[in-house]
Amino acid sequence: MKTEYRIAADIGGTFTDIACLSSEGVLMTAKVPSTPQDYAEGILVGLRQIAAQLSHVAPSQFGQLLHASTIATNVILASKGAKMALVTTEGFRDVLELRRIRVPRLYEPLYRKPKPLVPRRLRREVPERLDAKGRVVLPLDGQAARQVAKELADQDVEAVAVCFLHSYVDPAHERQVEQILREELPEDCFICTSFDTLPQIREYERTSTTVVNAYVGPVVRRYLTTLVQRLQEGGFDGRLLMMQSSGGLLDVSQVIARPVTVVESGPAAGVVGAARLGLASGYSDIITFDMGGTTAKASLIQGGRVTATDDYEVGGGISMSSALAKGGGYALKLPIIDVSEVGAGGGSVVRVDVGGVVKIGPESMGAMPGPACYDRGGVHATVTDANLVLGYLNPKALAAGTVPLNEQRAKDALEAAICVETGMSLHEAAYGVHCVANATMMRAVKAVSTYRGRNPRDFTLLAFGGNGGMHAAPLARELNIGRVLVPPGAGVFSAVGLLFADYEMGRTIAFARPLPDEPTGIAALSQAYMALEATIREEMGDDEALTITRFVQLRYEGQGYELSVVLSQSSVWEDVIAIAARDFMAEHLRSYGYVHEDGQIELVTIRVVASRPPVRPPEIRKVVAGGTLGEETTRMAYFGTRFGLLSTPVLHRYLLNTVPRLGPLIIEEYEGTTIVPPDCQAWRDVNNNVVIDLIGEGEA
Incomplete structure (x- = not known):
């Protein structure tokens, strides 16, 4: 049988990661510096490295990327x-200004919300009005709409979002204005309507989501169009599929039409891979911890299922979904894997504020010039520089010698940024940076666990990303998590996660009414689901491999927000409705700590998702990466005032076995480094995961 290859590329702020899985289960990886001036170049370099490992395969032979x-x-x-x-x-020009009343910082009365993505002078009103049932209260003034379009053409706008009141019921007015705009504005102007972006209730969330879609539209379109062109020039002529924020793959042409679906593309890939590989290793309840060069991200997997949300905020210091903390970013009401993200990564800049407190990020040195130790002109100290000074990183180079390091540059930068300001020694300053980074990243973990009614100690921490393994154990200690899992290929794990993703498409519509308990209402709900399903099957192609999942969003009468549950059957009938109500109350209890046993439950929206798995189910049997296995060595590493500077064994994960080995240990691999502190022990399981068990009491 001919060997087939499934290949994936994840572009991060510092590195571009490539993962290739053969039909025999051999995983090959490559890690190259990202190329912000031309991101496609980093992908092509990685593809060529993989092709060189295969020797007999050229980039043109990869059918999909x-x-x-x-x-x-x-x-x-x-x-x-x-x-x-x-x-x-x-009358609705200032919806983006008014937003929601809540703010994310309780003790900051002068807190200012981020500026709207559209300045007020470019927010234009058109006379028209529908009521909540879609009845025309005021007909569309076509002449006024055309005048607005001409004025916008004179302003040289690159994108326009159209969002009318109650258009989720009837999009006729939006369709008319969209046509007028296309007639008056340049052909390359990105135009989108709220009905095509988010046909749901809630005026602010719908407006914000549509605006974000238009705001990123031209940039994403240029990026993906150029990427396809550059890949073709580099010899790759296969199909390009992109990860959506919901965790499924979508053809690049559909992403260009609706780019808001990929706002959390990279983080979603790692969570999908964690859920699949976690289950294979016997772990169904997981908190993922993904620390890269620019940000750190966390997500929760319960019962083997990723946690999804459609109530998300991006920007504002922490991108997250939480019923307890809102108002810090731009609202997105789309299906998104619930990932919390903070600006703390390996490249995050370290500084001392005016109060003498060490701060981390959110500014990052990125791929160029990178941390000071990269010796590419960067002079600001970063988390990576601190980890190098602590002895956690190889003092010579990263990624099997492909990224040379200058240890003296790291010491000089840290001395200037921290030691001069605080009077601390170099090791104390570096360890302080390491601990502050952990405290900053703990916000992300709590946002997907504690803030959502889950106790972190009930979960296993699965760490990945280029820096995840270095910070996972002390972070777990702070959260009372007893076990850390570091999977094979952890440093490129978001790319690995792509290999396990399904091709997926979803559709959502507003369906506001009481949860039906009589035949007429149940029949109407069933017909609405069938109409959505028919639309998706027409777009994706109807075949036996297609899996259809139906979701319903429910709330108690009078509530402002809803919870999503999966329907237990592919058809809608009385028992299915009863099970949905029961599941809603169980989720309400988990999330908020109470239920209304006799409360009236309302429907808000319905959603249908169709997915198609890979033709050949992925399975990792062997990992091949750059560099060599090497023998065990030692180097000095600092573990805080309690343990001090210790001679620490440095080894590859494959030198571990099923017998636990006491820390300290430095597990050094091509894709990343894992630190096992002195108060922990590590071993390797049958799936080649590094398992770190926390013992003792940690740092005093």
Whole structure:
């Protein structure tokens, strides 16, 4: 049988990771510096490295490239999106300003919310009005709409979002204005409507999501169009699929049409891989910890299922979903794997604030110039520089010698940034940075666990990303988590996760009414589901491999927010409705700590998701990476005032076995480094995961 290859690329702020899995279960990886001036170049370099490992395979022979990227998120965080306009119902110009009343920082009365992505002068009103049932209260003023379109053309806007009141019931007015805009504005102007982006209730969330879609639209379109072109020039002519925030793959042409679906593309890939490989290793309840060069991310997997949300905020210092903390970013009401993200990564800048307190990030040195130790012109101290000074990183180079390091540069940068300001010794300063980074990243873990009614101690911490293994054990200690899992290929694990993802498409519509308990209402609900399913099957192709999942969002009468549950059957009937109500109450109890046994439950929206798994189910039997296994060595590493500077064994994971070995240990691999502190023990399980068990009481 001919060997087939499934290949994936994940672009991060510092490194571009490549993972290739053969049909025989051999995983090959490559890790190359990201190339911000041309991200495709980093992918092509990685593809060539993989092709060289295979020797008999050229990039043109890879049939598909699975891709994840933080391009959309970075556009928002850096405020580098399109010059855009919003066309909305007369009287609703300031929805983006009014937002929601809640703020994320309780003890900061002067807190200012992020500026709207659309300046007020480019938020234009058009006379029109529908009521909540879709009845026309005021007909669309077509002449006014055309005048607005001409004015926007004079403003040279790159994108326009159209969002009218109650258009989720009837999109006719939005469709008319969209047509007028396309007639008056340049052909390359990105135009989107709220009905095509988010046909659901909630005026602010719907407006914000549509605006984010338009804001990132031109940038994502240019990025993906250029990527396809550059890959073709480099010899790859296969199909490009991109990871959605919901955890499924989608054809790049569909992503270009609706780019808001990939805002959390990169983080989602790692969570999908963690769920699949965690189950295979016997772990169904997991908190993922993904620390890269720019950010650290966390997500919760319970019962082997990823945790999803459709109530998310991006930007504002921490990207997250939580009923307890809102108002810090831009609202996205789309299906997203519930990932919390903070600006703390290996490249995050270290500084001392005016109060003499050590701070980490969110500024990052990225791939260029990178941390001071990269010796590429960077002068600011970073978390990576601190870890190098502590002895955790190889003092010569990373990634099997492909990223040379200059230890003296790291010491000089840390001395200037911390020691001069605080009077601490070099090792104390470096360890302080390491601990502050852990405290910063703990926010991300709590956002997906404690803030959502889950106790972290009931979960296993699965650590990945280029820096995840270095910080996982002390972070677990702070959270009372007893076990850490570091999977094979951990440093490129988001790329590995792509290999396990399904091709997926979902559709959602508003369906506001009481949860039906009589035949007429149940029949109407069933027909709505069938209509959505028919639309998806037409777009994806109807075949036996297609799996259909139906979701319903429910709330108690009078509540402002809802919870999503999966329908137990593929058809809708009385018992299925009863089970959905029971599941809703169970989730309500887990999330909020109480239920209303006799409360009236309401429908809000319904959703259908169709997925198609890979033709050949992926299975990792062997890992092949750059570099050599090597023999065990030692180097000095610092573990705080309790343990001090210790001679620490340095070894590869394959030199571990099923017999636990006491720390301290430094597990050094091509893709990343794992630190086992003195108060822990480590061993390797049958799936080649490094298992770290916490013992003792930790740092005093």
